[in-house]
Each structure stands twice: as C-alpha cells, then as structure tokens.
C-alpha cells in the first residue's frame with residue numbers, strides 16, 4: 307500500500323536513546339531479510355552484514371566510531387561491509403569504488419526502514435575508523451565497513467529535522483536549471499524532446 311510506505315518514510319527519525327529491551331530474534335530475521343531484498347549491481351549483492359549483540363563488542367564499536375557511546379547502549383548493531391572482492395571480479399575499479407559501496411548502503415537503508423516498520427528505532431553511523439571497525443568483528447581486508455546501524459526500542463521521540471526544499475535539491479534536465487514550481491510542465495516537456503541515438507549522444511558529449 308503506497309500510503310503506508312510514505313507514512314513510514316515520513317515518520318522515521320534517527321534514534322540514539324534506547325530502552326533496555328532486547329530486539330527479538332524474529333525482528334532481527336525480518337530486518338536481515340529486508341536487507342537481503344535490496345537491489346545490487348549485477349545482482350552480486352557485494353556486501354556482508356555482521357550482527358553484533360555482545361556488550362563488549364558494542365563498546366569497542368562505540369570507540370571505533372570515535373566515542374559515539376550511544377552505540378554501546380543499542381542492544382543490536384548491524385555492521386554493513388562493502389565486499390571489494392566480489393565486485394572486483396566482474397566490474398574492476400568501478401565495482402570497488404562504487405558498486406559494492408552502493409550495494410552495502412542500499413541494503414542498510416532497507417534494514418533501517420524495516421526496523422522502523424517494526425516499531426524499532428535506529429541510527430545510521432558513518433563516522434568511524436575503518437580499520438578499527440573491521441578489527442572489532444574480525445573482517446578481512448577485502449571487506450570495508452560502510453555503515454554501522456544501531457537498532458533498539460526507542461527511548462526518545464525527536465522532532466523531524468527540516469529538509470532542503472525540492473526546488474533546491476531537484477533540477478530539470480541540466481544541473482543549473484532549478485525545478486521551481488514547474489515540475490509537471492518540465493516533465494511533459496522532457497517527454498516531448500526528440501530522442502537522439504546513443505551514439506549521437508556520446509559523440510556530442512565527447513566533442514564538447
């Protein structure tokens with residue numbers, strides 16, 4: 307139901323305070339299954355996710371994240387790794403630089419929304435020392451941490467933060483053309499443009 311989906315994304319907030327209640331196994335499974343439905347480059351799913359519940363390891367992760375101590379207080383942490391090796395084989399540098407990181411972050415995004423759909427709170431943590439995080443969970447060299455997702459039962463309900471306006475983030479056709487209030491008009495106009503062939507298009511880009 308589309309309406310439920312939009313209500314879900316609009317009501318999600320980063321949660322950094324958690325109750326003592328654990329996240330049960332069924333919820334964990336649902337979250338991991340949601341992550342596992344994410345799209346990925348070439349369907350390779352070039353990511354790994356490590357489930358951390360152990361208090362000592364959570365504390366280590368908090369320090370690896372430069373002292374973000376709420377990580378220690380979250381009963382469940384998921385560490386998403388980009389799997390360089392898996393992407394490299396098929397996609398070379400682009401796989402290593404981009405695709406495996408996107409695979410890992412899209413999966414983490416699905417997990418975060420799944421957690422919210424289950425009534426759990428979460429926060430996405432990106433500020434950490436890569437090597438320290440990898441060492442915390444014994445990850446090998448080809449696995450580079452992309453996201454630490456802390457999950458638990460929320461003990462706070464923060465207000466939403468303001469977002470940039472659509473006219474600021476979205477552009478029409480070219481990066482310097484703001485969308486303003488002309489969304490519909492712009493889309494109709496775009497669909498009426500004649501279609502160049504791919505070869506013509508690439509030649510034009512190369513020549514400019």
Ligand SMILES: Cc1cc2nc3c(=O)[nH]c(=O)nc-3n(C[C@H](O)[C@H](O)[C@H](O)COP(=O)(O)O)c2cc1C
Nearest residue numbers: 318319320321322374429430431432433434466467
């Ligand atoms: C790539 C990325 C990195 C982030 N890193 C951190 C972090 O290290 N620590 C933290 O407390 N929040 C972190 N956040 C959460 C953001 O602060 C939060 O999403 C943002 O302030 C918007 O608030 P909201 O999630 O409640 O909408 C990160 C979010 C993203 C997407």
